Amino acid sequence: MWFVQEGPSTKTEGAGVALAYTLGKDGRRLHVIERDLSEPDRIVSELLQPSGYIKLLELGLEDCVDEIDAQRIFGYALYEDGKNTKLSYPLENFDSDVPGRSFHNENGTTKGVNYKNKSGQEFTTKALLTIVCDGCFSNLRRSICNPKVEVPSHFVGLILENCNLPYENHGHVILGDPSPILFYPISSTEIRCLVDVPSQKLPSVGNGEMANYLKTVVAPQVPPELYTSFIAAVDKGNIRSMLLATFIRMLESMTLL
Template sequence: MREKAATLPNVQLEQGTVTSLLEENGTIKGVQYKTKTGEEMNAYAPLTIVCDGCFSNLRRNLCSPKVEVPSSFVGLILENCQLPHANHGHVILADPSPILFYPISSTEIRCLVDVPGQKVPSVSNGQMATYLKTVVAPQIPPELHDAFIATVDKGKIRTMSNRSMPAAPHPTPGALLMGDAFNMRHPLTGGGMTVALSDIVVLRNLLRPLTDMNDASTLCKYLESFYTLRKPVASTINTLAG
């Protein structure tokens, strides 16, 4: 998507790590960022879209973040096995929480086990392997059982916390939050990209008729409707994910 956008004549692609927002009299004027060589640069624009993901270090300037961690995903890659229904994702409604399987290549299947709570069994001392073998393995489809156990025995186990955060923006002249930096839900349904792309369409339609975006306060008031217009899709996806 980035490569596609970069081919457009009105797009200039600059890559770096944004370190801060540039603010002047309550208005966001742009960003400060570091290039690959470590050089600090400033970029200015009438509207800055902040979309730096679930670990955003910029969102605190633009919203009241209340990030919750209801569970964690334990990830494994199963090899040389077949799903009950080829080329489909599978959600197992297990106890105490769901298990997700989906193909990532002709020979590999990704497994994501939802483990409730903020603290998961330790991988390093073997508690996680025991949990996966005794609690999870008996509940998965028999076609996947042996490959699941083999992957656990190899110790190829990864964990990542699942985060949720309601949208609570502070309308700020010159800037707008989008994506996981703005609103998160449990990733089991894969709804994050759906919400983000829907938000992009809403924003595009709002910006399309504008010929001048240099009046920051007027633009900010105009874009407040973004938060209302995004709700039908975003709220539905968030509810399903919850």
């Protein structure tokens, strides 16, 4: 059996590496192919829910979140219409320390893969079973089908510095107008902000439209404790965006099991 992983992964994320580890412990013969071992530069998959951490425990991989400045997450704070409340994960019945953690197809039969190493040398490997775990931007998926994907919104990401969340060790969801805003720590000094922008076409970053949108529409709804750092992050201009089918999928993932 060969195991193939094409997409970039982080130390704590990826169905591919977890599957490879599990199959390896079961005595399977594996060949793991990774496209890139460098830290991925993206604005999602930075928060591992307790259910995900429990799976790490079950696999014996809990040390994956050690020594990477991972932040323990105990629940979420919700903001709407000037009111807020804190909702903690129901972790009382668990013996282990299981809070969440946040941190900085083909026509016919697939018989194997062709790939290149760093020096450009080409290799061909064949196997009875090929498993591809290359994420939502899979090139393979696009080559074998043409799914009709609607994009009603985009994620816009910023990193806030020199501030503290109102509720320590909690994600923060602002049920804003016209769409939600999310804050969570990704290190001991940084807070990720994700803004859902409900449009098929994003305001331009280059001509200042995005900065104006963030300052005039989003900033007034940001908790006062984060406002100054939010504006500073916008002025810094390091604004990232990502297509999303819906922001609700992120909110739905905020469950324990």
